[in-house]
Amino acid sequence: MRIALLALLPVTLAFTVACDTDADLDGLLKSEELELGTDPKNADSDGDGIDDGDEVLAGTMPTEADSDGDGFTDGEEAINGDALNKYHWPDGLWADFSADADITNPGWHIGEQMPDFQAKDQFGNDVSLHQFYGMVVLLDFSAGWCGPCRQLAEDAEDHFLNKRDEGFVTIHLMIQDNQGSEPNKRFLEDWADEYGITFPVVRQPGNDASNQLSIAGTDEGYIPFQIVLDQEMRIDMAFSGVPNTPVKQRINQLLEQ
Ligand SMILES: [Ca+2]
Ligand SMILES: [Ca+2]
Ligand SMILES: [Ca+2]
Ligand SMILES: [Ca+2]
Structure with a gap:
């Protein structure tokens, strides 16, 4: 009986490792994606044009298309905006914070x-x-x-x-x-x-x-x-x-x- 269990162990380990893969090729393993709340079968979980793994490296939120809340997606800000600053927008575009206006x-x-x-x-x-x-x-x-x-x-x-x-x-x-x-x-x-x-x-x-x-x-x-x-x-x-x-x-x- 003891011999049989020991023989099984390597097989179980190999199975676990094989499952924790990066099926969507976004640079993150399934276990990492589950922890982040991203979709292990979708490289760009929030649909902002940037892969989940790249968002983790850049510090933006892989589950939020507009990380800084300025109205422009992280993808739109990639060229000449700043996805982590709500006051820094892509060139030639202005944010619209008029909904916040409190005029008394x-x-x-x-x-x-x-x-x-x-x-x-x-x-x-x-x-x-x-x-x-x-x-x-x-x-x-x-x-x-x-x-x-x-x-x-x-x-x-x-x-x-x-x-x-x-x-x-x-x-x-x-x-x-x-x-x-x-x-x-x-x-x-x-x-x-x-x-x-x-x-x-x-x-x-x-x-x-x-x-x-x-x-x-x-x-x-x-x-x-x-x-x-x-x-x-x-x-x-x-x-x-x-x-x-x-x-x-x-x-x-x-x-x-
Ligand atoms: Ca992945
Ligand atoms: Ca994304
Ligand atoms: Ca933004
Ligand atoms: Ca911004």
Whole structure:
């Protein structure tokens, strides 16, 4: 009897090892997949375009297509987004956090929450201010003919890239083109190209947001004019002039809060 049991043992072990395989070729054994909650028969369990094993290596969630909750799948973020940062999106696309917006004190004065407004971006797509709710926003009112505006634009992209992963976005709202007319899509493209800009460069036909700020007296009537919005869309600071060091200092403070 004892002899028979010993003879069986290697056979049982071999059977167990043979079962714990990587049948879907995603780099994870069946036992590992069962522990993770992934499907051992499907290499890409959450259907985001990245295999389960690669997700484990990258630190993203193999059971959640959009690991950081910014609306873009891990696969969509693979080329030039960041699948682990909700404020870092694929180039040319903006997240939409407008569903989070909690506006109880709307208005155009300092301390009030800036009402939402629609605009067109440099790609011809619609974008709205409240898409960036929960982030610190630098809203820059500029025009093509305005030399000091161009001076500020020189380092705008660097500033954006340095701070965006902390929850910061810049928006250039172009109120006029080089000739003082309402800007068109082509002008926005040229502005973005000239300064290497990857954040939203937008136009608002009728310039209602700019007009409302003037009526409220928040805007002193000349550009470059910049507004800092806190994470709750409150108009925290208004500033005209170059350089805009106080604006950058205030943005740093808000991001640290
Ligand atoms: Ca597997
Ligand atoms: Ca996946
Ligand atoms: Ca994502
Ligand atoms: Ca992201």
